[in-house]
Amino acid sequence: MNLTKDLIPQTTRVQPSRHHGHLGGAPLAAGRDTGIDLVRAFCVVVVVLLHALMAGVTVGGAGPEFVNAAEGTAWFTPLTWAVQVMPLFFVVGGFTGSIAFRRLRERGGTSVDFLAGRVHRLLLPAVFTIGAAGLGLAMLADGGVSAELVQTAGFRFGQPLWFLGAFLLCQALVPALSAAHDRAPLGSVLGLTAAAVVVDVLRIATGLEGIGFLNLAFVWLTLQQLGFFLADGRLDTLDRRTRAIAGLGAVALLAGSFLMGLFSPDLIENLNPPTLALLLVGVAQTALLSLVRPTLTRLSTRPRIEAAIGFVTARTMTIYLWHMPVLLAMAGATALLAMDTGLALPEPSSAAWWLTRPLWLGTAAALTTAAAWALAAGEQRRMPPPTTSVFRVAQAVLAGLAGVALLLVAGTTVFTATAAVGLFVVALRRIRR
Structure with a gap:
């Protein structure tokens, strides 16, 4: 069995049909569900362009500053209603995970095989990205860049990494939650929803925002x-x-x-911590997806669109992990150019700033595409024979989650990047036979 091919987060072509009553239901057809792949590729592109739009750089008397160009603006909140695609991303992740797991089981694979494949696909590219980030931060510090600017760069790099940890956790629970879904589909999703509701009620009632971070599990698991x-x-x-x-x-x-003031109308703000607002967004997006899926499938078979989908699908994590280093490099190069030439950078949200956004977004897309083309070897690398031990693969998942948590809680520095890479390497070694 080619486990790398079978276990990566890809989908099989499943035409809309009556539901399968259990894991061993009707055999899955060969091929890919290109309509679902189109949705996933769209989500990845939206995330890259959104982060590119938010990436701002100014040069003042104290030197360059990396800023959130959307902070405090009137235009950003309405935009988030159209570009908050993370709920849809996890719904699609549940679709692909469920199909991949069923397909693997039909070929004689096990839950351990599935989990090992997910750990390999998610953490191997992260080793290279986070290792490069740690090296880059060390070079900046050694080159005389201020400690504050190095810290800001590390913070900006680490912000999107929550997705790696949340997605790893969700995918690690696919076998167990898939079985729960087969036994009691409504009961399982309502149970997860109830847990998310309790967390949000406690967060709002107590004012303790930290409680809300429990929904990094419950909100995303419900959407999955x-x-x-x-x-x-x-x-x-x-x-x-x-x-x-x-x-x-x-x-x-x-x-x-x-x-009623329960949740912020800025849907990006509802990510940190995740709130029930994202569950409602996910329900609406899932309903819409189910209605337009046949149209998306037809659209996805057009040659150029199909080629673009294939490129993104094979490099999803590479694109996600590398787009922020690309944006930071662009911001740094822009600041250096401004300081060397005396060029005044436009203020975020000004007319001049908006006029330069097409060039900025196009450059970000082109450079991210080039990085994905050049650096996807880790994501596409063949997985070695996996372990058959549940204990070892559980250790791998925990090590991976610990590495991400370290970067999110302590920030991305040379030390934490090195430690996280070490934990990811431990995880990758534990999944090997």
Whole structure:
């Protein structure tokens, strides 16, 4: 069995149908669900462009500063209603994880094989990216860059890494939660939803924001569970009117939560920590996806779109992990150019700033694409024979989560980057036979 091919987060072509009642249901057809791949590629592109739009650099009397160009602006909150794609990302992750796990089981694979494949695909590219980030921070410090600027660069690099930890956790629980879904589909998703509700109620009632970080598990796991309903065809058994009402109802509840002041209307702000607002966004996005999926499938078969999807799908984690270093390098180069030439950089949100955004976004997309093309070897590398020990693969997952948590809690520095790489290497060694 080619485990690298079978276990990477890719999808098989599953036409909308009646749901399979259990893991050993109707055999899966060969091929790919290109419509779902199109959605995932779209999510990746949106994340890169959104972060590029938020990346700002100014040069003042104290030198260059890296700033969030969207902070405090009037235009950003409405934009987040269209570009908050993380709920959809986890729904699609549930779809692909469920299909890949079922396909593996039908070929005689085990849950351990599945988990080893996920650890390999997610953490191997992270070793190279985080190692390069640590080396880059060391070079900046050695080159005389101020400690404050080096710290800011490390912070900006580490911000998107929450996704790596959350996605690793969710995918690690696919076998267990898939089994729960087969036994009690409504019970399992409602149980996770209830846990997310309790966390948010406690957070709001106590004012302790730290409690909300428990929803790094419950919110994303609930959305992943929605992907299981999409994968097994249960959503397709509902008529289009019912699905449309569910999606519109979620939007209405979301709007009501904004009016009552329960959640911020800035949907990006609801990421940190994750709130129930993202669950409502995910329900609406899932309903819409189920309605337009046949159209997306037809669109995804157009040659140019299909080629773009194939490029992104094979390099999803590489793109995600490397786009922030690309943006930081662009910001640094822009600051150096401004200081060397005396060129005045436009203030974020000014007319001049908006006029330069097409060039900035195009450059970010081109450089990220080049980085993905050149650096995807780690993500595409063949996985060695995996361990058959549940204990060893559980250790691998925990080591990977610990590495991400270290970077998020302590910040990305030369020391923490080195320690995180060490933990990822330990994880990768534990999954080997």
